[in-house]
Amino acid sequence: AKTGALSYPAAAVSCAKTFCGSDIDEDKAESCESNCKKHPYFCTETCKDEDSPKCKSCIQECKEACVCGDHCEPLVKDAGLCVEQGGGWALAIPQHFNNIWMSLLVLFEISSTEAWVDVMYQACDSTGQYEEPQRDNKQWLFAPFFLVYMFMSFMFLLNLSVGVIVDNFMELKEELKDDGAEVMLTPVQQRWINSRRSLMHKTTLFRLTNLHLLPKPRRTMYKLVESNVFDWVMTAAIVLNTIVMAMKIFPKPEDWWEDMLWGLDIVFTITFLVEFVMKFYALHWAYGADNWNRFDFTCLVTAILGIILSVATPNFAIGQTVTQIFRIFRVARLFRLLRSKRLNKIFMALVLSLPKLGNVLGILLLLLTLYSILGVSLFASAHSAEFLDHHGNFRHFGWAFITLFRSVTGEAWNSIMHDLLTTSEDWFRMGDWCTPDGLFDTFTEESYNILNSKCLIERPNACVQTIFGRNWFPAIYFVSYIL
Secondary structure (H helix, E strand, O other), X not given: OOOOOOOOOOHHHOHHHHHOOOOOOHHHXXXXXXXXXXXXXXXXXXXXXXXXXXXXXXXXXXXXXXXXXXXXXXXXXHHHHHHHOOOOOOXXXXXXXXXXXXXXXXXXXXHOOOOHHHHHHHHHHOOOOOOOOOOOOOHHHHHHHHHHHHHHHHHHHHXXXXXXXXXXXXXXXXXXXXXXXXXXOOHHHHHXXXXXXXXXXXXXXXXXXXXXXXXXXXXXXXXXXXXXXXXXXXXXXXXXXXXHHOOOOOOOOOOXXXXXXXXXXXXXXXXXXXXXHHHHHHHHHHHHHOHHHHHHHHHHHHHHHHHHHHHHOOOOHHHHHHHHHHHHHXXXXXXXXXXXXXXXXXXXXXXXXXXXXXXXXXXXXXXXXXXXXXXXXXXXXXXXXXXXXXXXXXXXXXHXXXXXXXXHOOOOHHHHHHHHOOOHHHHHHOOOOOEOOOOOOOOOHHHHHHHHHOOOOOOOOEOOOOEOOEXXXXXXXXXXXXX
């Protein structure tokens, strides 16, 4: 100070001096100093007097952070105070709008309804650069913005895209209709559907013939079991039985609760047994000609066997397990409701759609298979994170397939993508590290043994491969897959 020379009190502990030393490019240093003097955030308050020692010291610190940007991060305002007091200045959520590419990615991400509410809340709480968020600080600006964007992107544009696809599908259908073909159907599938439709229009007047030759009690019983009243009574019994099965509660609310359900179960089993006896007496061996009758008989037999096993082996573990398996078949009795005309039409419409659905499913499986193989190639050894964990990863084809199938439903696909977008610098800031992808080599025996000795084969932590130093593979991979 006596000599008039300017001293920099932070130079001794400077981040640039610690990590980059004196090996600094002079051209880069000059460019950084020029940028710091006109930076919109750094040193703006300090450099109102550009000749002051405080301004020159601030510019010097800004320049050193710039020339050593891989290791040093300059912070001001609330961010600087936070770090000085032992805290950390980091994003509250992975999404941000710090550059155009990430902004486009975030907008695409929230257009799939994934995390759009979280992004909106963070935007509403935003204040200024390097300033601490405040609750609902800009809610009247960003809440309408995100609501309008979601309406235009998800509700309007998505529906418009679906409309275009449907319109093209209908045009293709009309073109193929002139040739006697169907869209998304092979000739074999078309013949199968035509045969099913012919069977649907086939009418059967009576399941028995020569009724006048049968004994009167049997004719009376046949008219009873074939009447609409009998069908409605049995349908009501099935519905009530289903309600009783749905009343099972653990733990039981009262001591008598299980006994009541057991008693009702026996009552319904006897009811269905009586139904079988009545129908078999009326139809005899023609009873088995109806598929629904065979289905009812199977459910009845499993219910009776379940009751017998539960009574005969009350304390036998295997017997109880088999009893639980038999009880599952009783739930299937609810399918008898499909015998009604209205539900049967809906069910048959689903059956006739199975060939087309199968073809679409084949395309989906092909897409899942291709992306699963690609995912294993790119991210098999990636560092685990919050969402890229043992429940969702790309360690092998099976897990990759499950993870991508989960992503089809929109379940946290963006969170897995952001975990894969984490760079080595991000891991370092979080107090962790990842192995550079060039060093994580398992193709040679020597490198494999080295990684295995460090437990990195069982718990890999490789950094994701980069493109010209940029970690864009996860974004390209998931955006193309979701599209």
